[in-house]
Amino acid sequence: MSETNEPEIIFGVYCPPHPQPLLSPDANAGYAKLRAAFDECRRRIEESDADIILVYSTTWASIIGHQIQALENAVWTHVDDDFHYLGSMPYNFAIDTEFAHAMKENSEKRGLEARTVEYEGFPIDTGSVVALQLLNPDNRIPSCILSSNMYSNRAETIVLGKAVRDTLAQQGKKAVVVVVSSLSNRMFTEHIDPAEDRIHSQKDDDWNHKILEFFGDGRLEDLSQLSRDIHGQIRVQKVVAYKPAWWLAATMGQHNNYDGEVLAYEALHGSGGAVITLTPASGSVGDKEFDEDDVEFYRGDRNVLDRGMLE
Amino acid sequence: MAKGQIVAGCLAPHPPHLVYADNPPQNEAYSEGGWETLRWGYQRLARKLKNIEYDAIVIFTPHWQTYIGTHFLGLPQFKSKSVDPVFPNLFRYNYDLTVDVDLAQAMHDEAHAQGIITKMMTNPDFRVDYGTITSCHLLNPEWDKPIVTISSNRNTHYYSPEVMVEQATALGRACAKAIEESGKRVVLVASHSLSHRHFVEEAPLPEDMSREHIYNHSQYVWDMKIIDMMREGKSREVIDIMPEFTEQTMAETEGGGLIWMLGAMGYPKFPAEIYGYQSVIGTGNVVACWDPNDETREHVL
Numbered sequence: 001m002s003e004t005n006e007p008e009i010i011f012g013v014y015c016p017p018h019p020q021p022l023l024s025p026d027a028n029a030g031y032a033k034l035r036a037a038f039d040e041c042r043r044r045i046e047e048s049d050a051d052i053i054l055v056y057s058t059t060w061a062s063i064i065g066h067q068i069q070a071l072e073n074a075v076w077t078h079v080d081d082d083f084h085y086l087g088s089m090p091y092n093f094a095i096d097t098e099f100a101h102a103m104k105e106n107s108e109k110r111g112l113e114a115r116t117v118e119y120e121g122f123p124i125d126t127g128s129v130v131a132l133q134l135l136n137p138d139n140r141i142p143s144c145i146l147s148s149n150m151y152s153n154r155a156e157t158i159v160l161g162k163a164v165r166d167t168l169a170q171q172g173k174k175a176v177v178v179v180v181s182s183l184s185n186r187m188f189t190e191h192i193d194p195a196e197d198r199i200h201s202q203k204d205d206d207w208n209h210k211i212l213e214f215f216g217d218g219r220l221e222d223l224s225q226l227s228r229d230i231h232g233q234i235r236v237q238k239v240v241a242y243k244p245a246w247w248l249a250a251t252m253g254q255h256n257n258y259d260g261e262v263l264a265y266e267a268l269h270g271s272g273g274a275v276i277t278l279t280p281a282s283g284s285v286g287d288k289e290f291d292e293d294d295v296e297f298y299r300g301d302r303n304v305l306d307r308g309m310l311e
Numbered sequence: 312m313a314k315g316q317i318v319a320g321c322l323a324p325h326p327p328h329l330v331y332a333d334n335p336p337q338n339e340a341y342s343e344g345g346w347e348t349l350r351w352g353y354q355r356l357a358r359k360l361k362n363i364e365y366d367a368i369v370i371f372t373p374h375w376q377t378y379i380g381t382h383f384l385g386l387p388q389f390k391s392k393s394v395d396p397v398f399p400n401l402f403r404y405n406y407d408l409t410v411d412v413d414l415a416q417a418m419h420d421e422a423h424a425q426g427i428i429t430k431m432m433t434n435p436d437f438r439v440d441y442g443t444i445t446s447c448h449l450l451n452p453e454w455d456k457p458i459v460t461i462s463s464n465r466n467t468h469y470y471s472p473e474v475m476v477e478q479a480t481a482l483g484r485a486c487a488k489a490i491e492e493s494g495k496r497v498v499l500v501a502s503h504s505l506s507h508r509h510f511v512e513e514a515p516l517p518e519d520m521s522r523e524h525i526y527n528h529s530q531y532v533w534d535m536k537i538i539d540m541m542r543e544g545k546s547r548e549v550i551d552i553m554p555e556f557t558e559q560t561m562a563e564t565e566g567g568g569l570i571w572m573l574g575a576m577g578y579p580k581f582p583a584e585i586y587g588y589q590s591v592i593g594t595g596n597v598v599a600c601w602d603p604n605d606e607t608r609e610h611v612l
Contacts, residue, residue, distance in 0.1 A: 019447060063397045063509045079437040082377050088436040113512050119399045123438065129486070178335045183446045187378050190428050225418055269379070 007168030009252050009280060010048045013135065013178045014215065014244070015068075016273030017059045017127025020194070022134055023086040027194035030266030037263035037275035038134040044277070045135055051173040052096050053136055053143040054164065054233075054266035056247050057180040059127035061239070062147035065113025066160055069093075069145040070100035071122060080126045089129050096142035099167060103144065106170070107163040112156060118186050129178035135178065145256040150239050154227070157243045159298040161250025177251050181244040183265075183272030184234035192269065200270035207234045208272040212265055215276045218258030218283075224249035225290045248278070254294065257281050312494040317487065317603065318365050320499040320572045321356065322583075323561075324596035325374070325445035327395045329353065332518055333448075335448065341401040345518030352587025352598040353449040355551040355611065359600070360450060360498060363607070367411040367416070368451065368458045369486065370500040370609035374442035375462040378469065380428030381482055382462040386435060395441045401517060406444050411457040414493055418459065421489040422482055428464070442599025446502040456498075456509030462487075465567040472554035472565065479567035480550070483574030499575060501568030505537055506560035506595035507532035512594065526593035533560045534588065534595035541599055546573045560595070576601060584611045 015038065020027065024036035045053065060067070078089040100116050107114035128145045137144060146164075149156065168175050184204035199205040211230065214223045223230075223245040231242035252258070258278040263275040330338055332345040373381065388409055396404035416431065423429045443460045461482075466475040490497050508526040525531045533556055540549045550570055557565045564570070573579065579601050586598040602608040 060396070063511060065511055077436045079434050081375055082382075084382075084432050084434040084437055085430070088434060117399050119394055121394045121403065122399050123394055123396050126394075130469075149511065151509075186469070191379055191430070197522060200458045236468050238465075284474050305327060 001075045007165050008112065008174040009168070010050050010174055010176050011044070012248055012252050012278040013176065014274065014276040015041070015131055015178065015180060016182050016268055016271070017057065017130060017180045018268040018271065018273060019080050019083050019086055019089065019126055019130055020268055022089065022130045023083070024194065028197050030197060031194070033264045034266050034275055035274055040263055041275060042135050042137070045176050046140060048102055048176060049174060050141055050176045052099055052175050053141050053178060053305050054174050054175050055128050055131055055134070055143060055145045055178045056125040056148065056244065057125055057131070057145060058148050058244060059180065060125040060145065061149040063150060066107055066149055067147040068100045068114060068116045069095055069124065070097050070116035070118040070230065071095055071120070072097050074124060076121055076124065078124060078126065078129045082096050091124065091129050091133060091292065092139070093124070093132055094139040094142050094230070096144050099144050099171060099173065102170060103163060104166045106162060106166040110159045110163050110296070112159055112163065113273070117158060121124045131180050148239070148243060152243070153241050153291065154246055155295045157246040158250040161247045162296065164169050164251045177248065179244040179248045183211055183274055186268040197267045197269060199267045199272055204234050204272060208265065208274070212262050212274060215260045215278065216262050218260040218261060218281065219256045219280065220245065220249045220252065220258055220278055221254045221256050221290070222288070224254065225292050241246065252278065253280065254288065257283060315490045315493045315495045316365050317490060317499055317576055318496045319360065320576050320601040321450060321501070322569060322597060322599040323446040323450055323500050323502050324349070324504045325442040325443055325596065326504070326591035326594065326596060327398050327445055328517065328591050330404060330445050330448055331401035334392045337405045340401050342518045345520055346589055347592060348587045349591070349596055349598060356560055356586045356598055356600055357452065364496060365456065365498050366495040367414055368447060368448060368456055368498045368500055369414070369461065370443050370458060370502055371461045371463065371568040372440050372442035372502045372564055373568060374440035374464040375460060377462040378465050381422060381464045382430045382432050383419045384410045384439070384460040385412055385415055385431035385433045386410060387412050389437070390441050391438050393438060393441045393444050402441055404441070404444055407438060408439065408447070408454055409457040411459050415459040416488070417489040417493050418486045422485040425481065425485045427482055430505055442502045446500055450500065458464065458599065463568070465606050466567065467536060467557065467565040472557045475565065475567050476550060476553060476570050479570035480574035481489060483550040483571040487575040499572045501572040503563035503568045504594045504596045505534045505562055505564065507563040508561050508593055510593040523590055525590040525595055530560050530595055534597070538585060538588060538597055542585060544580045544582045547578040548582070549573065550578065553560050556561055576603070579603065581608060584609055586611055
């Protein structure tokens with residue numbers, strides 16, 4: 001595996017998984033702002049010369065390693081588990097199968113368990129459907145979707161991002177990379193009037209603003225290093241870790257040299273929804289000494305109980 | 312009108328592997344078998360249910376995950392294909408099922424009246440989850456009874472396992488009251504495993520039983536503890552220990568199904584019928600039934 005692979009990533013997008021910006025943008029002024037931000041990203045993608053849109057979705061949970069969507073024409077009508085009353089989401093996505101299969105091979109070369117999924121009717125998750133419908137409605141650019149393994153932690157997620165870099169460099173493709181994730185993800189547990197939507201708590205809002213400040217300054221690696229704190233402070237403990245910043249940093253480059261732009265930040269049934277772009281740049285907030293090590297290959301969980309003493 | 316009643320409560324795990332292993336015509340994938348201990352247990356329980364008169368199956372599934380209250384299927388028919396998002400290689404099942412909407416609405420209304428956040432699901436494009444389909448297929452392969460699916464409101468993650476016990480128990484009591492007032496005879500189904508840590512790799516041949524075992528011994532010991540309590544009729548004690556069990560074994564009881572069912576049945580003091588225990592890709596699964604009829608209750612295993 002080349003250590004000098006330098007894929008061309010045109011820019012990155014961080015966006016929320018909730019369906020309101022797609023299905024009910026006019027129900028709340030905030031939803032409309034998020035929709036406008038999605039539309040602005042769509043316009044920028046259309047004006048770019050990207051060859052692929054690559055989505056990492058936190059609402060596609062996998063168990064058997066990392067799953068990669070590989071069905072050439074993924075067609076279905078999706079309905080969200082909670083927000084089914086907002087309507088259906090028909091989709092027809094053109095998947096870059098060449099990328100998908102190479103991504104699987106490169107993931108395995110780096111020690112990851114990975115597999116492609118290529119089945120008619122496979123349930124593409126709400127977050128991926130919302131993102132691709134809004135960012136690439138006419139399938140102008142082929143896409144690919146990666147799952148978020150529910151058991152994976154930092155090392156696996158970092159290595160997954162590096163496998164993306166390997167694949168993009170190998171195929172010479174220019175990419176827009178998309179992370180689908182909330183900031184704070186605690187929703188209200190009762191039905192609300194959308195017009196009265198707000199962030200669930202002041203603490204969530206404060207943390208979200210701090211994260212947005214980092215994004216705005218282009219401090220992606222700093223956010224990656226803060227992921228465990230973010231998970232503990234403002235994430236409902238559904239999975240083992242908050243992984244989007246890990247994956248995005250590993251995929252785009254583990255540094256702070258980005259132009260960040262927060263296009264919108266609004267409440268989505270209490271959770272923090274933001275549409276953000278990160279564009280590679282030459283300036284930097286500065287290199288720091290980080291607590292979390294870098295990792296190139298995944299060698300499995302290290303079980304401290306396996307060996308009582310060093311040999 | 313005679314009072315409605317719960318005629319059986321089933322703990323019915325839903326690994327899609329079991330349907331895959333059965334090779335029903337509805338499933339597109341083909342297998343050479345596997346997981347017979349569970350499948351044969353399911354078959355025996357299905358035969359028992361054939362001899363019980365009932366009107367509907369009410370199933371609580373952790374694979375319809377709702378964060379905003381408890382939702383109920385609210386249209387009379389659903390027909391589509393269910394593809395398991397985790398094991399699509401095993402489960403691509405063409406289903407055509409009917410829903411007892413009156414019963415669903417009655418349970419919804421009673422739960423709502425008792426202060427539980429509820430919602431009827433009336434979008435015709437909604438895809439029924441694979442937990443519902445797997446458990447119902449294995450308990451009633453003919454699909455000749457209407458069902459009601461109840462979603463899992465994610466209280467364990469949002470609050471704590473203790474809150475889940477309180478919420479799911481309240482929901483169970485509300486459902487039991489609605490069933491009683493409906494005059495219908497109902498089979499309840501809690502669709503889930505016990506311990507729930509998966510292997511993250513799959514054998515090249517998924518049904519290769521030489522590769523199948525529990526994830527670790529701790530999970531097994533916990534599962535056996537719970538099953539022993541079920542055998543002894545200690546359902547109240549099972550619920551009392553549930554928060555610790557759920558946390559220690561990542562148990563799928565976190566979804567609330569067993570709590571809901573035993574709450575609806577008033578914490579039965581009679582022994583559960585045990586039909587089989589086996590691991591599926593590392594998770595612990597038991598097929599069990601609580602039969603309130605002293606004359607038909609059996610000592611199965």
